[in-house]
Amino acid sequence: MSAQSSENRVAQAILNGYLAVFFLYMFAPLIVMSLAAFNAYDYPSVTQWRGWTLKWFSALAEDDRILIGLQNTVVVALGVIVISLPLGLAGAFILTRLQSRWTGLLYAALVSPILTPGIILGISTLIFWRNFDVPGGLFLTVLAQSSFIASYSMLLFMARLQRQDRVLEEAALDLGGSNLLVFRRITLPFLYPTIATASVIAFLQSIENYNTTVFAIGGDWTLVTEIGSRFRFGLSPVINVIGVIFVVLTVVAATLYAYYRERERKRVLAIELELRAMDRQARLAAKRRGPEADETAVPLPARA
Amino acid sequence: MHGKNVELSEAVMRFGDFTAVHRSNLEIEAGEFFSILGPSGCGKTTILRMISGFIEPSEGRILIGGEDMRGRGPNNRPTALIFQNLALFPLMTVWENVAFGLEARGVDKAARRKRAEELLALVDLAGQGGKKPTELSGGQRQRVAVARALAVEPSVLLLDEPLSALDLKLRQHMRSELREIQRKTGVTFVFITHDQGEALTMSDRVAVMNQGRVEQIGSADEIYLNPRTPFVATFVGQQNVFRGKVAGLDEGLAQVETSLGRFLGINGDGLGVGDDAMVFVRPERLGLVGRNGGAAPGNQLEAEVEGRELEGPFINMFLNAQGLPLTMHVTNSAEMPAQLAGRQKVGFRSEDALVLRAGDLADE
Numbered sequence: 001m002s003a004q005s006s007e008n009r010v011a012q013a014i015l016n017g018y019l020a021v022f023f024l025y026m027f028a029p030l031i032v033m034s035l036a037a038f039n040a041y042d043y044p045s046v047t048q049w050r051g052w053t054l055k056w057f058s059a060l061a062e063d064d065r066i067l068i069g070l071q072n073t074v075v076v077a078l079g080v081i082v083i084s085l086p087l088g089l090a091g092a093f094i095l096t097r098l099q100s101r102w103t104g105l106l107y108a109a110l111v112s113p114i115l116t117p118g119i120i121l122g123i124s125t126l127i128f129w130r131n132f133d134v135p136g137g138l139f140l141t142v143l144a145q146s147s148f149i150a151s152y153s154m155l156l157f158m159a160r161l162q163r164q165d166r167v168l169e170e171a172a173l174d175l176g177g178s179n180l181l182v183f184r185r186i187t188l189p190f191l192y193p194t195i196a197t198a199s200v201i202a203f204l205q206s207i208e209n210y211n212t213t214v215f216a217i218g219g220d221w222t223l224v225t226e227i228g229s230r231f232r233f234g235l236s237p238v239i240n241v242i243g244v245i246f247v248v249l250t251v252v253a254a255t256l257y258a259y260y261r262e263r264e265r266k267r268v269l270a271i272e273l274e275l276r277a278m279d280r281q282a283r284l285a286a287k288r289r290g291p292e293a294d295e296t297a298v299p300l301p302a303r304a
Numbered sequence: 305m306h307g308k309n310v311e312l313s314e315a316v317m318r319f320g321d322f323t324a325v326h327r328s329n330l331e332i333e334a335g336e337f338f339s340i341l342g343p344s345g346c347g348k349t350t351i352l353r354m355i356s357g358f359i360e361p362s363e364g365r366i367l368i369g370g371e372d373m374r375g376r377g378p379n380n381r382p383t384a385l386i387f388q389n390l391a392l393f394p395l396m397t398v399w400e401n402v403a404f405g406l407e408a409r410g411v412d413k414a415a416r417r418k419r420a421e422e423l424l425a426l427v428d429l430a431g432q433g434g435k436k437p438t439e440l441s442g443g444q445r446q447r448v449a450v451a452r453a454l455a456v457e458p459s460v461l462l463l464d465e466p467l468s469a470l471d472l473k474l475r476q477h478m479r480s481e482l483r484e485i486q487r488k489t490g491v492t493f494v495f496i497t498h499d500q501g502e503a504l505t506m507s508d509r510v511a512v513m514n515q516g517r518v519e520q521i522g523s524a525d526e527i528y529l530n531p532r533t534p535f536v537a538t539f540v541g542q543q544n545v546f547r548g549k550v551a552g553l554d555e556g557l558a559q560v561e562t563s564l565g566r567f568l569g570i571n572g573d574g575l576g577v578g579d580d581a582m583v584f585v586r587p588e589r590l591g592l593v594g595r596n597g598g599a600a601p602g603n604q605l606e607a608e609v610e611g612r613e614l615e616g617p618f619i620n621m622f623l624n625a626q627g628l629p630l631t632m633h634v635t636n637s638a639e640m641p642a643q644l645a646g647r648q649k650v651g652f653r654s655e656d657a658l659v660l661r662a663g664d665l666a667d668e
Contacts, residue, residue: 171391174356175405176377185404189395213542271439 030247037240044237056237063238069226070242072138076213076222077206079142080149086193086201087146088153096155096161111155115149118211121147125216136218149205151197160194210225307492308369308459310355315364317350324350326516332494332509334369334459337486339495339503342513343539343666348496351513355494360645362430362657368460381409386454389469390445392437396446398431399424405456409569415630423451427485443474450485452663460492479506500540503590504528512536514666530572530658536586537658539666544590544630546583547662550575558659561582564605569657580662585644587620589656591634604651610646623650 032278036044095103111188113121126136134140143206164187172182174262210224217225271278312330316323325347332338342349353359354366357378364374373381383601393401400407402423403416411419417433424433427447437445446466453461463482467475483506486493497503503510504524511521512535531537538545548562558571560581567583575581593604607623607630613631614620616636621644623630632650 028382041489165389165391167387167389167391168393170358170378171385172393172408173386174358174385175452176379176408177404178379178408181408185396185407186393 027177030243034244036245037237039055039237039243043238044235044240056241059236060238060241065221066238066242067227069221069223072220073207073224076138076141076145077203079138080145080206081199081202083146084143084150085198086155087150088155088198089151089157089191091154094156096158112152114151115147118148118209119215122212122215125212126218136216137220138217139149140216140218141213144212145206145209148212149202152201152205156194156198156201157191160191164190185276190232256263306459307490309334310460310494311367311370311386312351312354312361313359313365313367315351315354315366317347317359318362323514323543325354326365328433328518330518330521332460332492332513334492335494336508337492337493337506339497339507339510340498340513341497341503341510341540342608342652344497347516348498348513349464350516352464352496355460356383356462357381366659378592384456384460384461385468386449386453386464388464388466390449390466391454392445392448394437396436397433398429398435398437398440401437401448401450402433402455404452409456413580419455420451421489423455424448426454426488427451443478444468446474446478450482452493454489458491460494461486464492465496467497468499469570476501483495484504503509503538512539514539514662514664517607531584531660532572534582534584534660535665536664537660537665540551541629542587544585544587544632545665546585546628547581548581550577550579550581550659553577557654560659564628567603567657569603569655570655570658572658573661575659575661576663581659584658584660585652585656587631588618590630590650590652592632592634592644593651603654603657606647606649608647612644615629631632 031247032046033044035046037056038052038054038249039048040050040055041043080276093112095107121145125140125147129135129140129143167192168186169182172186173179177185179295207222208224210228214225222231224244227242230236230239310332312328312395314327315325317325318328328351329335330351335635342348342580350359351575353363354370355373357373357376357380360374368382378385393404396404399417400494403411406416406419414563416614418446420433421430424430425597427450429444429447432440437448438449449466455595465476470478479502482493484497495503495506496549504527504575507524509521509523510527512519512527514533514535520527520536522530527536527540531540534545537543544547546560546562546567548560550558551566552559553576554568556571558575558581559566559568559581562583569583570583605625609621610629611622611623613622614636615633618633618635621632621634623632630650634644
């Protein structure tokens with residue numbers, strides 16, 4: 001008994017130690033990076049501490065290239081969402097709804113951009129569009145990024161569509177619905193959660209992308225390519241300020257998400273409990289009314 | 305709403321090399337409660353899907369109200385289908401479900417809502433329109449599906465085993481409920497089921513199907529009392545079956561030579577001497593010789609009592625006649641000896657036995 005509990009204590013200690021190392025490994029760089037944003041020293045550092053300052057925040061506010069880069073990043077990310085989601089959805093429809101012996105081949109072709117190195121996607125987009133006199137820039141960046149982000153969207157939509165009850169669409173058609181109405185009222189609402197997820201993933205994939213973007217961006221720049229190019233001349237703590245802002249945004253978003261999910265979980269649980277209570281009452285009422293009665297004939301409490 | 309007649313004319317349905325429905329002719333009358341009964345895989349759902357327009361027959365025609373339906377999709381036919389799993393739209397409220405057919409026809413929202421409430425009242429669900437389908441019980445969901453189908457004012461309502469998901473008690477209740485709705489609306493109901501109890505109790509007429517063929521169409525009485533094929537005879541209700549060869553004929557009766565003796569029965573197929581035949585006797589028509597009137601001479605055999613089951617009003621007796629298992633229903637009356645055992649003489653009257661050409665039986 002005591003041997004076992006001491007064994008448990010040892011296991012607990014090892015687990016705690018492991019977690020501590022794990023979190024240290026994950027968060028130490030973030031902490032160092034964040035601290036450097038508040039250091040009054042011209043280069044990102046925590047070892048050369050020159051005192052607290054907020055001047056890098058105001059420096060960021062005046063750094064036009066960074067701000068424009070941030071704006072470009074958002075524009076590109078939105079463009080990527082607009083192009084990738086319809087493309088991904090179309091691919092998912094073809095692969096889940098139509099069956100032929102080419103389906104496997106088509107699947108491989110449509111997924112291959114994910115496995116292709118980003119550099120190749122960037123370069124080949126640039127070379128291809130040069131034939132049509134389209135120079136590198138935000139537009140090409142959107143296209144280049146979409147070429148693989150659409151594949152991610154497709155995989156997400158496929159997973160969702162495979163779980164769909166096709167009979168619902170048949171039922172809607174049978175009731176006189178046109179294909180468009182059935183898509184709008186049945187299929188699309190079913191896909192809403194995936195549209196949200198796919199948008200978030202496309203957005204995140206887009207803003208962090210460097211390999212593909214750096215070739216397709218031409219004379220323009222995004223936040224990431226701008227930071228990349230500044231490496232050559234040495235960074236300033238302005239970059240750390242951007243890091244701090246992103247960390248804060250991430251933490252806030254994650255907290256809000258966790259909060260709303262918990263609230264939704266409680267709401268669903270409450271409905272389930274209520275239904276169960278209603279069932280119980282209906283059964284009791286049916287029993288009282290004798291063998292002829294059954295649950296359908298029993299008015300629910302809300303109605304009675 | 306008014307019902308229309310449905311006609312399958314020389315309809316065939318093939319899927320690749322497999323023929324799901326062999327050349328069939330079927331006439332369903334306007335305003336009729338018509339059931340198609342058969343084991344799973346017999347082609348009954350295929351017929352339903354042909355009528356509703358989800359599939360086109362490989363050959364032949366489908367007519368509804370005299371109109372050829374070729375080339376008209378499910379959204380263009382005067383039919384509505386109630387699916388086996390009901391297929392209520394989970395993301396819509398109950399009234400939106402019911403009003404979907406009206407939405408498809410461009411009816412404005414206020415009118416839709418009003419009509420949905422009327423239909424919900426018809427199926428005894430007044431005031432439940434604001435709920436989601438998941439917040440209703442099984443029987444209530446069933447009635448929402450009926451209301452949703454009726455909203456498009458179909459001439460023909462097609463029901464694909466809609467009761468199979470319900471528990472026994474609810475199923476029996478919904479039988480009378482559906483029958484009632486059919487009477488109130490006058491819509492033609494085509495009801496698919498593998499449950500003979502459902503088919504026999506609800507329908508004006510029943511079609512019994514087996515392996516893609518319609519074996520018999522008739523009222524419940526006709527199907528039960530005068531089955532036309534060995535399959536129908538054994539699929540609907542219980543039967544004792546004796547195999548043999550016709551040995552003699554006598555005014556509409558046939559004498560069949562079996563391993564258990566010669567039995568006389570109604571010659572249902574007009575068989576001739578020497579034909580392979582089967583003699584069918586229902587358990588309730590088999591009796592102990594020497595009790596309650598007894599049996600005609602000749603149609604007697606000896607069998608060993610192997611077991612009994614008390615059903616309440618009657619007792620199920622399981623007999624063994626030289627290896628052939630037999631079932632006999634014995635009325636649970638005061639004269640019945642409590643323990644019936646050992647070797648007994650049983651028999652049946654020749655007018656209670658049906659002789660048909662030997663064929664496939666329904667395997668239970």
